[in-house]
Amino acid sequence: MAGRWFGATPDGMGLHPDGAAQPPPARPAPPPTGPLWRQPAFRSLSLSFALGLTAQIGLLTVPFSILAPSLGEAGAGLAMSAATACAVVGRTAVGALLPGAADRRAAGALNFLLQAAGSAALAFSGGDFALLMLGAVLFGLGIGNLLSLPPLIAQRDWPPAEVARVVAMVTAVNQAFYAFGPSLFGAAMESFGPRAPPVAAGVLQVAAAAVLMAGRRQ
Numbered sequence: 001m002a003g004r005w006f007g008a009t010p011d012g013m014g015l016h017p018d019g020a021a022q023p024p025p026a027r028p029a030p031p032p033t034g035p036l037w038r039q040p041a042f043r044s045l046s047l048s049f050a051l052g053l054t055a056q057i058g059l060l061t062v063p064f065s066i067l068a069p070s071l072g073e074a075g076a077g078l079a080m081s082a083a084t085a086c087a088v089v090g091r092t093a094v095g096a097l098l099p100g101a102a103d104r105r106a107a108g109a110l111n112f113l114l115q116a117a118g119s120a121a122l123a124f125s126g127g128d129f130a131l132l133m134l135g136a137v138l139f140g141l142g143i144g145n146l147l148s149l150p151p152l153i154a155q156r157d158w159p160p161a162e163v164a165r166v167v168a169m170v171t172a173v174n175q176a177f178y179a180f181g182p183s184l185f186g187a188a189m190e191s192f193g194p195r196a197p198p199v200a201a202g203v204l205q206v207a208a209a210a211v212l213m214a215g216r217r218q
Contacts, residue, residue: 036169041157044215046170048208049150050177052112055204056146058181059119059139059197066194067136070127079133083140091144104153105216111149112209115142119202123195135198150174 036042063083067076090111098107118138125131154166188196 036166041215042166042169044211045150045153045157045166046173048108048112048212048215049146049170050174051204051211052115052146052208053174053178054181054184055119055201055208056115056143056181057178058185059201060143061182062185062189062194062197063136065189066122066197067132069194070125071129071132075129079136082133083136083143086137086140087143090141091148094145094148098152103216104149104156105212108145108149108153109209109213111142111145112205112212115139116202116205116209118142119198119205123198123202 063080064076067079071079094107094111098104115138118135118140121131121135121138123135125135150170151163151167154163154170158166185197185200188200
């Protein structure tokens with residue numbers, strides 16, 4: 001089935017974007033940008049999302065332990081369900097509302113800061129139901145965008161011929177970092193209590209926002 005339905009390219013089928021009768025004009029091909037690790041834009045993109053995803057994956061491994069003492073098992077399940085629903089809402093909103101000419105790095109930084117605000121609400125809620133739910137919602141709104149924003153930023157910052165290489169390398173860097181998130185956040189919770197994971201997540205997310213925006217100034 002994959003060979004039958006995904007093997008053919010749009011060009012091979014005589015199709016053009018958005019139903020256009022003619023193919024789009026060829027874009028000038030800039031010279032290769034060189035090794036990615038020598039490019040500040042790539043280093044900032046890969047490191048920022050590696051930090052953000054480490055915070056996200058790490059915190060997502062311990063939410064029940066953080067929420068259940070105050071909300072009970074049913075309340076913790078409700079908060080986690082709300083976060084999951086908000087992940088769909090957040091990703092859909094960014095896809096529908098982000099203008100084509102928008103600064104995508106700024107959108108990524110705002111997403112990190114939104115999750116940092118959610119982490120802060122979880123860390124300093126003091127068991128308050130409203131703050132815990134607010135934290136789950138704010139954190140959840142940014143969950144899906146940490147996967148969809150790196151390719152969008154790469155499309156804006158690199159020539160079309162290099163986007164696939166950039167996205168593949170960013171994904172590899174992210175996986176190398178966030179694979180340690182669950183163990184690190186679990187150890188933090190055992191050593192310092194339930195407030196430690198959201199505090200650590202918030203710090204990492206603020207750092208990720210700063211790193212991502214620093215790359216824009218290069």
